[in-house]
Amino acid sequence: MTKDKINKPSKELPLGFIDRQEKELLVRDFIISNIKEVMINYGFQYLETPSFEYSDSIGKFLPDKDRPDEGVFSFKDENKWLSLRYDLTAPLARYVAKNYLEISKPFKRYQLGTVWRNEKPGPGRYREFLQFDADYVGTKSLQADAELCVMISEILQKCGLEKSEYIIKISSRKITEELFKKINVIDNQQKLTALRALDKIERLGWEGVKQLLGSGRKDQSGDFTKGANLSSECIATIEKELKKKSAKTSDLLEIFKIFNNYNFSNFEFDPSIIRGLEYYTGVIFEVNLKFDVKNKKGQIIQFGSIGGGGRYDNLVNNFGNYDAPATGISIGLDRLVYALIQKKEFKVKQIRPIVICVFEKNSMKDYIKLQTILREADISAEIYPGESKLKKQMEYANKIKSPAVILYGEDEIKSGKPTLRNLSSGKEKTIEIKELVNEIKKII
RNA sequence: GCAGCAGUAGCUCAGUUGGUUAGAGCACUAGUUUGUGGAACUAGGGGUCGGUGGUUCGAAUCCACCCUGCUGUACCA
Structure with a gap:
């Protein structure tokens, strides 16, 4: 993948820092x-x-x-x-x-x-x-x-x-x-050490804490911690x-x-x-x-x-x-x-868009029309962002967990009836544009 | 910081007492289907085996140092 590793920036994160999804x-x-x-x-x-x-x-x-x-x-x-x-x-x-x-x-x-x-x-x-x-x-x-x-x-x-x-x-x-x-x-240092020891009761139990209050304690790895004496x-x-x-x-x-x-x-x-x-x-x-x-x-x-x-x-x-x-x-x-x-199985909904598949770049106007209808109805929708075969577009929709795709090819455009494919059931329906919003609401 | 363990493909790991071109599963890419995803099959890409130096005819494998990660411990205002 990378033939010349030299001079490539590291993709690793600094210690203790993470990406959050x-x-x-x-x-x-x-x-x-x-x-x-x-x-x-x-x-x-x-x-x-x-x-x-x-x-x-x-x-x-x-x-x-x-x-x-x-x-x-x-x-x-x-x-x-x-x-x-x-x-x-x-x-x-x-x-x-x-x-x-x-x-x-x-x-x-x-x-x-x-x-x-x-x-x-x-x-x-x-x-x-x-x-x-x-x-x-x-x-x-x-x-x-x-x-x-x-x-x-x-x-x-x-x-x-x-x-x-x-x-x-x-x-x-x-x-x-x-x-x-x-x-x-009365020694402040001794007080602090004792307090720190007492703070660990939950984790070490009284036995461990008593060791730390006294001369000290050895941990699992064999490392020794000095106590409060x-x-x-x-x-x-x-x-x-x-x-x-x-x-x-x-x-x-x-x-x-x-x-x-x-x-x-x-x-x-x-x-x-x-x-x-x-x-x-x-x-x-x-x-x-x-x-x-x-x-x-x-x-x-x-x-x-x-x-x-x-x-x-x-x-x-x-x-x-x-x-x-x-x-x-x-x-x-x-x-x-x-x-x-x-x-908890948190019911935080990750909203994924309906994907409008692209058949013909020339029909973009029609896709945008559908997209606008959906977005105005507050339904997350996107026109497939790219130029790929339908199979790729379906794979994309599946990967992002889209609830459904809209297929709007030459024939559908002619008749004005897009096909809605439910991606979890696999069922397809060819319907009037004005029914689109209602049908999608049944799915999401 | 201290201590123990570990580091082989994007991920999870295999790699026998050091021996030719380093493997698998998943993922990825392409195809079987030029208007159909999640299953299957076929093919393919991807690794100087954490780094540097050393031992050796020969090192992923042995040694030293370094780096990184995990766990414990310390510190945590």
Whole structure:
């Protein structure tokens, strides 16, 4: 095929980037339209911020990140580092700080946008993906946090999920904070390592997590991960405290009350969820699907959550003296699409055109006439785009899954009666032009 | 990043202890049917066997390094 490979551009995609095809995009569109409806009902503003930000605007307040290209795609422009956004929360904080005096307080906005992460992709995880974010900025009220959970639940149900197919897991950073105080862990690095370990309970189980809290753990491939080096008494206390299935912190008790007011019960207290590490300050939540998700080979994969969020009361404050406590939720739309396509036979209709076959170039006027009639009746229709034998045209129509072809050759044109061939049944009918629309509507 | 495994046609793979012109199925192209697709049959195109270097009379097969992919793990703001 290619005799001289040299100098030909590569047809491969960069690591972690993919082409997305119509079926997936239609499901995504369906989800997005549901999101927009719900967002309007809940009174959120629609916002869009640019893909690029100054690196320090979205990163400098994050500890232990001194290089701008750590995890993000960056380049230097006129001596300033620019980065592709890695989430929609950091740009929101920047936006709020920039427009602080003009915007309402509280400020509610939602945003749909592509984000990029320069890290290793996994099943259903890419380096470019679409995120949906809804945030409340400028309120400490847990009513806001509660509404986000109720709202995401409503979106998922609109998308066709049953209540039994997903759950909102909820916890609070205050639990682990108090716990660390109790067992006297004050070293920040040790706290972080311990938090990261606890975040893995779902995947590794308590045994694995305890190893990570202690000296460390060897994985399947034999690779060793260093642990948090806590004493076995501390680990025992952590396990005991976190296995209690009742929440005691004031913020959780309050939000559960609010859930009750909403008659919302599809949540579960789970002290093992940690979510991100740096900026959450209070209530945190995670949206989990309860059915198995498989990869291309049919193996069940570790899918994790499709999104989550929580309270971050200090983020906007990093830009200056703004009192802007906030709470927000992020959903990875591509992951949701990936899961939904498997779970439901989505009745997202891929509309394919009726193909009008071309017999004579000289009759093009007649073909266009038919095409216009169909298109005016809102029926997708096309004149075969090319010059081929009828057989080729039929093969084309079949390949694109066209519901029917119209055969309008010399004889038909003379009598003014095109032939309509149903491509799934193979049946043909020669009919008056004025009946064409009705006959086709019976087929599609 | 670390670790394990893998890389042969567009796709899924076969290729025996290194031995002549590297195979199959699907897909593709053309024809059997010059106004008829999805089935069948016939013929055909397409691979420097991931790359580079080495061992050898001879390498898809052995060795080294690199690249890419998969899985686990770490990081994921």
